[in-house]
Amino acid sequence: MGFSSKSRRRRKKRQQEPAFPELTVHLWTARTGELAETGMGTMARRLPSVIARSAGLAWRASPADTTVTIVLNLLAGFFTAFGLLATTGVLTALFSAGPTPERVRSALPSLALVAGAAALRAGLLAGAGWAQARLDPQVERLVELRLYELTTAVELAALDDSDFLDELKRAQGRGMMSAPRVVQHAVNVLTGTVGLTAAAGTLGVLHPLLLPLLILTALPEGWASVRTARMRYLTELTLVGVARRKWILSDLMADRRHAAEVRSFTMRGFLLGEYDRFAAYQRGVELDLARRQTMARVTGDVLQGLAAAGVYVALGLMLWKGAVPLAVAGTAVLAIRAGQTSLANLVFAVNQCYEEGLYFGDFLTFCAEAESRASPRAGRPARLPDDFDTINVEDVTFTYPGSDKPSLNGISLELHRGEVVALVGENGSGKTTLAKIIAGLYDPEGGDVRWDGVLLREVPPDDLWNRVAVIAQEYTHWPMTARQNITMGRPDVEAEVLAAARDSGAEEVVSGLTRGYDTLLDRRFEGGAELSGGQWQRLAVARGFYRDAPLLICDEPTAALDARAEHHLFERIRTHADGRTVLLITHRLASVRHADRIYVLDRGKVIEEGDHARLMSLNGLYADLYTLQATAYRPG
Numbered sequence: 001m002g003f004s005s006k007s008r009r010r011r012k013k014r015q016q017e018p019a020f021p022e023l024t025v026h027l028w029t030a031r032t033g034e035l036a037e038t039g040m041g042t043m044a045r046r047l048p049s050v051i052a053r054s055a056g057l058a059w060r061a062s063p064a065d066t067t068v069t070i071v072l073n074l075l076a077g078f079f080t081a082f083g084l085l086a087t088t089g090v091l092t093a094l095f096s097a098g099p100t101p102e103r104v105r106s107a108l109p110s111l112a113l114v115a116g117a118a119a120l121r122a123g124l125l126a127g128a129g130w131a132q133a134r135l136d137p138q139v140e141r142l143v144e145l146r147l148y149e150l151t152t153a154v155e156l157a158a159l160d161d162s163d164f165l166d167e168l169k170r171a172q173g174r175g176m177m178s179a180p181r182v183v184q185h186a187v188n189v190l191t192g193t194v195g196l197t198a199a200a201g202t203l204g205v206l207h208p209l210l211l212p213l214l215i216l217t218a219l220p221e222g223w224a225s226v227r228t229a230r231m232r233y234l235t236e237l238t239l240v241g242v243a244r245r246k247w248i249l250s251d252l253m254a255d256r257r258h259a260a261e262v263r264s265f266t267m268r269g270f271l272l273g274e275y276d277r278f279a280a281y282q283r284g285v286e287l288d289l290a291r292r293q294t295m296a297r298v299t300g301d302v303l304q305g306l307a308a309a310g311v312y313v314a315l316g317l318m319l320w321k322g323a324v325p326l327a328v329a330g331t332a333v334l335a336i337r338a339g340q341t342s343l344a345n346l347v348f349a350v351n352q353c354y355e356e357g358l359y360f361g362d363f364l365t366f367c368a369e370a371e372s373r374a375s376p377r378a379g380r381p382a383r384l385p386d387d388f389d390t391i392n393v394e395d396v397t398f399t400y401p402g403s404d405k406p407s408l409n410g411i412s413l414e415l416h417r418g419e420v421v422a423l424v425g426e427n428g429s430g431k432t433t434l435a436k437i438i439a440g441l442y443d444p445e446g447g448d449v450r451w452d453g454v455l456l457r458e459v460p461p462d463d464l465w466n467r468v469a470v471i472a473q474e475y476t477h478w479p480m481t482a483r484q485n486i487t488m489g490r491p492d493v494e495a496e497v498l499a500a501a502r503d504s505g506a507e508e509v510v511s512g513l514t515r516g517y518d519t520l521l522d523r524r525f526e527g528g529a530e531l532s533g534g535q536w537q538r539l540a541v542a543r544g545f546y547r548d549a550p551l552l553i554c555d556e557p558t559a560a561l562d563a564r565a566e567h568h569l570f571e572r573i574r575t576h577a578d579g580r581t582v583l584l585i586t587h588r589l590a591s592v593r594h595a596d597r598i599y600v601l602d603r604g605k606v607i608e609e610g611d612h613a614r615l616m617s618l619n620g621l622y623a624d625l626y627t628l629q630a631t632a633y634r635p636g
Contacts, residue, residue, distance in 0.1 A: 047189075047350060050357030053364070054186040057179060061138040065131045069187055072128035076121045077194030083117030084202040084338065087331045132187055136180040143179040143363065147171060150370035156441045158373040161401035167366045175363030178356040185353035192346030199339025203332060207324050210332050213311045214339040220307055221340065222347035224300025228293040229351050235289045242278050249275045311336060382458035384467060387550045388451045391415040391438065391581070396447035398433060407433045408444070409604040417550070420574065420582045422592035424622065425601035431585045432473070434601070435553050438583065440464040469547035473556035473585075475540035477531075479522035482510050486517075486542045500546035503572050506538040541569065545576055552576070555585045566591070589626045598622065 058066040151168065158164045203210040252258050253271050262268060315332065318324045324332070391414065398408040408430045415421050415438075423431040436442050438449060440456050449456045456464060478485050486497055486506070497517065501507040513519035513529055520528040521539075531539070541557055554573060570591050573582060584592060592598055593612045600608035600615065600622045608620050615622040 046357070047354060050182065050353055050360075051186045051189065053357070053360065054182045054353075057139060057142070058135055058183045058186075061142045061183075062135055065135040065138070068131040069128050069135060070190065072124045072131065073187070073191050073194055076124040076128065076191075077198045079117045079121040079124065080195060080338065081198035081201050083114050083121065084199070084331060084335050085205065087114055087334055128187075128191075132184065135183060139180045139183050143176050146367060147176055147363070150367060150374070154370050154373045155443065156436070157401060157443075158370070164369065164373070164401075167362070167369055170359075170362040171366035174359040175361075175366065178359035179363060182353060182356040182360045185349050185356055188349035189346065189353050192342050192349050195342030196339055196346055199335045199342060202335040203339070206328050206332055206335070207318075209318070209323070210336070213314055213332075214336050214343070217304065217307045217311055217336055217340045219343075220300045220303035221344040223303070224297050225344060225348045226351055227296045227300075229348070229355075231289055231292055231296070235285060238285055239282055242282050246275060246278050246282070249278070382454055382460075384451050384454055384459055384463055386467075387417065388467075388581075389417050390452060391551070392448075392450045393434070393438065394448045394450070396434070396437060396444040396449065398437060398442060398444050400433075406445075407604050408437070411447070411601075411604070411606055413599050413606060413609070415551075415581050415583060417581055418579055419596040420584060420594070422584045422586070422595040422598045423601060424586065424589060424592060424598060424625070426625075428603075429601040430604040431601055432555055435470075435555055435583060435585055439468045439470060439551075439553055467549050467551060469544045469549040469552045471541050471544035471552070471554045471557045475536070477521070477536055479520070479525075479528075481518050481520055482506075482513060482539065483517035485521060485539050486546050488543050488546070490546070496546060496548070500542045503545050503576050504538050504542035505568060505572065506535075506542040509535045509538055538569075541572075549580070551581050551583065553583045553585075556587070589622070589629055 055066070058069075154164075200211060200214060203214055249271055252262065252267075253275070262271065315324075315329050319326060319329055393411055393413045396408055396411045397406055399406040411430070411434055413421075423434060425431055433442070437444050440449075440459070440461060443457060451459075451464075478488075483492065483497060486500055498507070501510055509531065510517055510519075514527070521531060522528040523530040537557070544552060544554070544557075552573075557569065557573070566588070573584075574594070584595060586592060595611070597609065597611060598615055599606050600620070602621060608615055608618060608622050610618070616626065
């Protein structure tokens, strides 16, 4: 016994060990585990709230289609019960004494009622299906718009928070897809309930003892349905990491971005081998699932067959004892068959509705969290002047979510209208973070930023962002036309587009495109073009110039340019800055020699301040960095 017990423990331990230890289950798949541990009792308790939420969503999407779906399903249930009861009249006439033609003629009125009820029921169900089909895309559109309204409104710091990003992943993936499904399955619950009620009501009218027979015949199929669904959920949980790794590998093998390195590093065989390894494991798990599901269904069918035999025996005994007439027994068989189908469908719909309700709950949770993290300055009453004389940064501190070390620690500086102010320092010194706070993309934890004395904390975001133009180091390759990449949703003024392209050097880029400014800059689409890194950077500069804002923030604007293009761009920025304030962030210190003031940052603090000559005379960090770069260009 001891040896057998140890063997079982070893087998259990091996089963619990992951097949691929390098894979972990992400938080956004946690609902699968919760679902696998849920029983029918829990589902029954929580189902009303799930259905209420889905009904509310459907109503917001389309009150008319929601009403039509519900009303037509209820009417279809009424005619189901009416048709079953009318069947009793048909069977009574057919089983009565007398010549067959006479019996058939007497059954015709009841038969007409049965046919009419069936036709009306079919028409009503078709109408309900049409209304539901109309409802699905409207629900999908509603939740998509809601999600992206929130993701574009949350404060930027939320998108640096790993917990928030996990919630976003759950909401954007299965959560958003579940919205139309939960409505669909809620309607199926209604349909199954109506059908079951119709069958049960019919049996209750015929004879009260017939109701237990309905439950007896439907339970085996319901049990098999729940059990096979639970097996599928557990399998999904097992395969989450495998599916994610397969998706990553498929992206590496099929995406153009990786094609050159896959070939130059001869990665083809390795990637195919890795993909096949995961695919083989997935195939084995799914084949085992198919075997176990088949066994559960066969068991359910056997139990259902035994239950059906028991029903017929019970009906036979009731006929023998004279408890029910033969026509009523025949109608009862039809009602039990209809109720059996409705109950099985209801059990499955409850299972599906609960599952999708969990994922839809993730979507609702994210929406609530995103609403609480919308920009805290939205709706504030303060307004900025069209231009400004001075921007004051006063003792600003900031720490990114999840970080123990502050990125900014007591920063103070000033920017005056018409100045070129440079921020320099080594990587991680806080330059870009400080620029984002000045631009209102982040709110400081401590300290204040004021534009002519107006606190940015009290200014609506759009009011500030309309006065700032940013040429970012990490700019987006927008899959739009060259013109749209410059105007960025602002009114298209031809003269200003041409001026921004000319001043930034993007004019040369556009002149080489097949359709000029109307060329789509994405080769994934027909007629699309692909630009080099330097060409994209010139377009990014052009969009910053086109914005024509009083504050221009240039964060490493020449990272993808050669030396000649870099020199020309800085000349253009100085020319474009006439009357504007420029905040320049760069590692190339030769470009900041002519800045009005230079702030040197180190570990989130300003350690030096002044113009180029003063900073060189201090012989500090700026002088060290400048000398180091200058030495690299001197002959040895």
